[in-house]
Amino acid sequence: MKRRKFLKGAAAGGVAAAAATVSAPAISQGIKQLKMVTTWPAKFPGLGTGAERLAQRIGTMSGGKLQIKVYGGGELVPPFQSFDAVSQGKAEMSHSVSYYWQGKSPAFNFFAAVPYGFTADEHYAWMLWGDGTKLWTELCDQFGVVPFMRASTGVQMGGWYRKEMTSLDDFKGLKFRMPGLGGEVLRKLGATVVNLPGGEIFPALQAGTIDGTEWVGPFNDLAFGFYKVAKFYYWPGFHEPNTTGEVLVNKKVWNGLSKEHQEIIRVAVQAESTLEFAEFNYKSADALDVLLNKHGVQLRNFSDDMLRAFYKASEEVVAEVGNKDPFTKKVYESFISARKKLAGWSALGEQGYLNARSLSLKP
Amino acid sequence: MKRRKFLKGAAAGGVAAAAATVSAPAISQGIKQLKMVTTWPAKFPGLGTGAERLAQRIGTMSGGKLQIKVYGGGELVPPFQSFDAVSQGKAEMSHSVSYYWQGKSPAFNFFAAVPYGFTADEHYAWMLWGDGTKLWTELCDQFGVVPFMRASTGVQMGGWYRKEMTSLDDFKGLKFRMPGLGGEVLRKLGATVVNLPGGEIFPALQAGTIDGTEWVGPFNDLAFGFYKVAKFYYWPGFHEPNTTGEVLVNKKVWNGLSKEHQEIIRVAVQAESTLEFAEFNYKSADALDVLLNKHGVQLRNFSDDMLRAFYKASEEVVAEVGNKDPFTKKVYESFISARKKLAGWSALGEQGYLNARSLSLKP
Numbered sequence: 001m002k003r004r005k006f007l008k009g010a011a012a013g014g015v016a017a018a019a020a021t022v023s024a025p026a027i028s029q030g031i032k033q034l035k036m037v038t039t040w041p042a043k044f045p046g047l048g049t050g051a052e053r054l055a056q057r058i059g060t061m062s063g064g065k066l067q068i069k070v071y072g073g074g075e076l077v078p079p080f081q082s083f084d085a086v087s088q089g090k091a092e093m094s095h096s097v098s099y100y101w102q103g104k105s106p107a108f109n110f111f112a113a114v115p116y117g118f119t120a121d122e123h124y125a126w127m128l129w130g131d132g133t134k135l136w137t138e139l140c141d142q143f144g145v146v147p148f149m150r151a152s153t154g155v156q157m158g159g160w161y162r163k164e165m166t167s168l169d170d171f172k173g174l175k176f177r178m179p180g181l182g183g184e185v186l187r188k189l190g191a192t193v194v195n196l197p198g199g200e201i202f203p204a205l206q207a208g209t210i211d212g213t214e215w216v217g218p219f220n221d222l223a224f225g226f227y228k229v230a231k232f233y234y235w236p237g238f239h240e241p242n243t244t245g246e247v248l249v250n251k252k253v254w255n256g257l258s259k260e261h262q263e264i265i266r267v268a269v270q271a272e273s274t275l276e277f278a279e280f281n282y283k284s285a286d287a288l289d290v291l292l293n294k295h296g297v298q299l300r301n302f303s304d305d306m307l308r309a310f311y312k313a314s315e316e317v318v319a320e321v322g323n324k325d326p327f328t329k330k331v332y333e334s335f336i337s338a339r340k341k342l343a344g345w346s347a348l349g350e351q352g353y354l355n356a357r358s359l360s361l362k363p
Numbered sequence: 364m365k366r367r368k369f370l371k372g373a374a375a376g377g378v379a380a381a382a383a384t385v386s387a388p389a390i391s392q393g394i395k396q397l398k399m400v401t402t403w404p405a406k407f408p409g410l411g412t413g414a415e416r417l418a419q420r421i422g423t424m425s426g427g428k429l430q431i432k433v434y435g436g437g438e439l440v441p442p443f444q445s446f447d448a449v450s451q452g453k454a455e456m457s458h459s460v461s462y463y464w465q466g467k468s469p470a471f472n473f474f475a476a477v478p479y480g481f482t483a484d485e486h487y488a489w490m491l492w493g494d495g496t497k498l499w500t501e502l503c504d505q506f507g508v509v510p511f512m513r514a515s516t517g518v519q520m521g522g523w524y525r526k527e528m529t530s531l532d533d534f535k536g537l538k539f540r541m542p543g544l545g546g547e548v549l550r551k552l553g554a555t556v557v558n559l560p561g562g563e564i565f566p567a568l569q570a571g572t573i574d575g576t577e578w579v580g581p582f583n584d585l586a587f588g589f590y591k592v593a594k595f596y597y598w599p600g601f602h603e604p605n606t607t608g609e610v611l612v613n614k615k616v617w618n619g620l621s622k623e624h625q626e627i628i629r630v631a632v633q634a635e636s637t638l639e640f641a642e643f644n645y646k647s648a649d650a651l652d653v654l655l656n657k658h659g660v661q662l663r664n665f666s667d668d669m670l671r672a673f674y675k676a677s678e679e680v681v682a683e684v685g686n687k688d689p690f691t692k693k694v695y696e697s698f699i700s701a702r703k704k705l706a707g708w709s710a711l712g713e714q715g716y717l718n719a720r721s722l723s724l725k726p
Binding site for chain 1: 420425426482483487488490492517580581599600601621622623626633637640641645649651702703704707709711712714716717718719720722
């Protein structure tokens with residue numbers, strides 16, 4: 001997803017002083033006003049609009065007693081201070097993705113996405129019925145925050161390339177924008193990996209300063225217009241196969257909520273796992289249609305050789321991250337064991353069915 | 364899924380007279396007591412336990428003001444009268460699957476599952492962001508009920524076979540238990556399709572009265588012990604690739620609820636789309652491990668020839684159903700167009716990624 005630099009750029013301008021106080025009349029009516037900071041620009045399609053919808057639903061369900069005000073990245077605190085803001089009580093809640101906090105612990109990567117990790121449905125299974133949420137809650141507890149799993153973007157795309165990639169050698173010296181663990185993987189294959197703020201990607205691609213970039217998937221990529229300067233759109237995105245979001249709540253605030261309000265927040269965030277993920281799927285299907293049939297985008301899939309090399313490098317990168325400290329190792333081991341089991345089921349279910357259907361149904 | 368006969372059998376005994384009245388003290392405290400009938404035995408793993416959890420969550424979120432009492436199939440009305448019970452106001456809500464009501468309109472099939480239809484995530488996308496829910500609501504309105512999409516079971520398995528299937532000819536005369544549209548497909552291929560109540564399947568398989576049966580997937584199949592009498596477990600289940608559930612609410616009751624309580628029900632049911640589906644995935648992965656490594660089950664996948672023949676027959680069966688009346692035709696056309704688009708995206712995303720991963724990660 002990699003909005004990091006993009007958002008830092010977008011938010012550099014003004015950190016507005018937001019109304020952080022709760023009014024006396026509100027208190028007398030038993031109304032709780034909570035601030036929710038986000039790591040995306042206000043009303044950013046899918047993610048920002050999802051934050052607004054979540055706030056609205058919580059408000060409605062609580063009969064107006066839980067009022068959540070959403071702040072775009074930079075409006076109350078800079079986007080990448082939102083974890084600290086919740087931890088320190090400057091904001092009561094945040095709406096973000098866990099891998100942004102990997103500087104605090106490498107374990108945070110596993111609660112969002114790692115290269116060649118879970119699909120969205122596998123991730124949901126591990127988080128909700130396996131050890132995922134238990135381990136995550138234990139980790140977040142050290143920082144005084146309580147985590148809740150939000151929606152996944154689904155499998156991301158492999159990115160936009162100015163030239164066709166014909167062999168693994170083509171990655172050597174390739175100037176490609178891909179932050180995070182996926183970037184580490186490409187670096188192992190000889191690429192020159194760069195990070196650029198969102199607003200600088202298009203001109204860099206156009207000028208040939210970079211040879212390609214990844215972003216999210218068709219829904220979010222279409223708006224950026226990358227197709228105008230890089231015709232080859234590669235799949236699949238091995239580097240972020242689910243990218244699942246989070247809502248964090250300050251622990252003291254959480255413990256001060258009634259059982260009723262706790263359940264409203266818990267269930268509303270969980271409903272987003274369905275609703276927002278479905279939005280990414282539906283709108284990506286539509287956007288893909290536009291990219292292919294209106295803008296003449298050329299789809300290419302990575303060759304089996306490339307995919308095997310990505311896998312080998314990914315396993316090395318993820319193992320390195322997973323062995324950095326004892327707690328992260330515990331998370332890594334749970335991930336590896338759940339991935340093996342869930343991949344076994346996916347092979348017969350989801351994957352088996354999709355392959356069976358595509359023998360006959362040609363998109 | 365096909366619990367029809369099984370449940371009819373299970374429920375034949377006693378339709379208990381349930382307390383249908385709302386107590387005077389409850390009314391004075393603003394408490395609403397709603398009865399939710401289901402089409403499964405009380406506390407049936409996954410589906411019945413999901414109904415209980417839903418009721419509990421709605422109760423907690425409403426601070427005890429919305430009290431939902433769950434009735435197993437047959438406790439208040441027989442399982443397959445639950446739609447009518449909600450329509451006529453004998454019960455306020457039901458927890459079921461839409462294709463059970465195909466006798467009222469063939470269009471109901473499309474809101475649950477049809478052979479070679481959507482995966483769970485594609486179904487959620489069509490229902491929540493495409494025309495699915497709009498069309499379904501229009502259909503249900505004629506019966507005075509309001510529908511909400513619940514969880515999917517995910518892709519089901521192809522079923523248990525006593526013998527290996529080596530060619531399409533093996534389906535000729537095969538005595539196989541598969542109700543619904545999937546059964547129609549096998550019939551087209553020459554099978555003798557039978558329906559049996561759940562409790563009669565195991566003895567029939569053991570005695571050789573039938574050559575095989577489908578049920579749901581590893582999680583629900585393990586408990587039935589089919590592996591003891593039919594060693595070959597086929598995949599994938601082309602006949603029910605998502606099987607998504609529903610909650611129905613009586614329309615007058617719905618209109619009488621506050622905005623707050625309406626939103627609590629809407630969001631709680633949507634959260635189940637994540638939670639219960641994740642349960643099926645997680646527990647199926649575990650159960651598959653037990654079936655393979657403890658019970659020596661032999662996995663077999665249908666050959667490409669078989670899968671192509673299933674597809675051809677499925678398309679005929681579904682088109683026949685989809686052209687039965689003008690409203691159903693509208694639903695069928697929306698389904699066909701959304702399937703094409705969503706399958707195009709799945710091919711690059713979910714399917715593309717799963718195939719890439721399995722080049723290297725062997726379950």
